[in-house]
Amino acid sequence: MSRLLLVTILALISVSRATAEDALDRFAPERLAAMHEAVEALKSQRVEIPRTGPLREYRANLHVHSLLSHDSRGKIEDIVAAAKSVGTQILMFTDHTAATYDSFDDGHQGLRDGVLLIPGAEAKGLLVFPRESFRKFEASPVQDFSDVVRSRGGLTFVSHLEERMDWQLTGITGNEIYNTHADFKEEKRLIAAMRNPLWLVTASGLIRKYPQEAYSALHDYPADYLKRWDQLCQLAPHTGVSANDAHQNVGLVIRKIDGDKVRVEDPLGEKLIELPAAAVQPLLATLPPSDAGADPSILFKLQLDPYANALRHVATHVLMPELTQPALWEALEAGRAFVAFDWLADSTGFDAAVFAGDARHELGSRPAWSDGLHLQARAPLPGHWKLIRNGEQVAEGTGRAFEQAIAEPGIYRLELWLDVAGAERIWVLGNPWFVGAE
Structure with a gap:
């Protein structure tokens, strides 16, 4: 990058x-x-x-x-x-x-x-x-x-x-x-x-x-x-x-060096180019104060990817009984996880499962096909729900909750979108259920 x-x-x-x-x-x-x-x-x-x-x-x-x-x-x-x-x-x-x-x-x-x-x-x-x-x-x-x-x-x-x-x-x-x-x-x-x-x-x-x-x-x-x-x-x-x-390696540092020169560095400290100070002073004079810290040689510093x-931008939320490596391994092997763009909003609490009667099948599960199979989901914010089966959208809904009967076997996954500043943005991507998989 x-x-x-x-x-x-x-x-x-x-x-x-x-x-x-x-x-x-x-x-x-x-x-x-x-x-x-x-x-x-x-x-x-x-x-x-x-x-x-x-x-x-x-x-x-x-x-x-x-x-x-x-x-x-x-x-x-x-x-x-x-x-x-x-x-x-x-x-x-x-x-x-x-x-x-x-x-x-x-x-x-x-x-x-x-x-x-x-x-x-x-x-x-x-x-x-x-x-x-x-x-x-x-x-x-x-x-x-x-x-x-x-x-x-x-x-x-x-x-x-x-x-x-x-x-x-x-x-x-x-x-x-x-x-x-x-x-x-x-x-x-x-x-x-x-x-x-x-x-x-x-x-x-x-x-x-x-x-x-x-x-x-x-x-x-x-x-x-x-x-x-x-x-x-x-x-x-x-x-x-x-x-x-x-x-955390994307950005720009402009450093004063000997004489009338400045050195442009990346955040790793590697020199990118040296320039006459006079060539950059007009530009530097227009810039707001930078996070240069206590180093007096730094004229400008900008970190683009702290x-x-x-x-915060995106994360994988994993469902497991305890915070241990074995529990993490088991959950990732089973697909008990969802991806969320938490920079938009904290997705903690997003919950989705397929039910066969009282039997609950978490994300990533392989429930057997049966009549009455249905999906239930809820989220901490209302949004636009999309149910995808075998790569094609088959149902949708709006609100904090979503429920849908599973009409036939297939690979089902959920997407949840938010209306943010007048546009829909993808918020949550759930791992699929493999309904009727052998």
């Missing part, structure tokens, strides 16, 4: 002026203000929904990078603090593999300040959460690699699905059904606007005033991911999870 974004940021400090692109609707000041007001209004409309039964709901962030990755400097104490600030109870790390450390043995694990840390890696196109070191198997072909990790008690999810639509691995746990990086890559107008030098002047102030709304402006319905997920679930159950792809904003 960072390299593509940083290349575009370089254009912002160019002394030549680019032709202005069409304005980004979501980045317009009035749109950011309206979104902020709408999100605040949703907080006042939200009602707490107590969960019944033995299962509890835990908020998890998958696809998180730390200083173990070459492209992050995130300290574990800072990441945990960010997680706690947004209500995350589980951090599933996917640091890039390297010869200098072992993804499992040296990875972040155990309980830290009440947050469960899970060590893992982003490797061979997968999110890998092993139960032991996989170093000696890492060179294997991806199917063999996944098979080894799975046979030894680990989990594997296909990552960056936009690059792997033709993959059809067997025996995996599931796949990402949303990825922040993939969402960003589709934002062609955002990338184009960032090449306009005036964008930084405007956006730096807006990002500080509306940090979450600015970060989450990239949020779109992941139609291509969901279409492929529906197809894969026809072959075998695939647990759908969200990917934050959090690095961990808190990245982790």
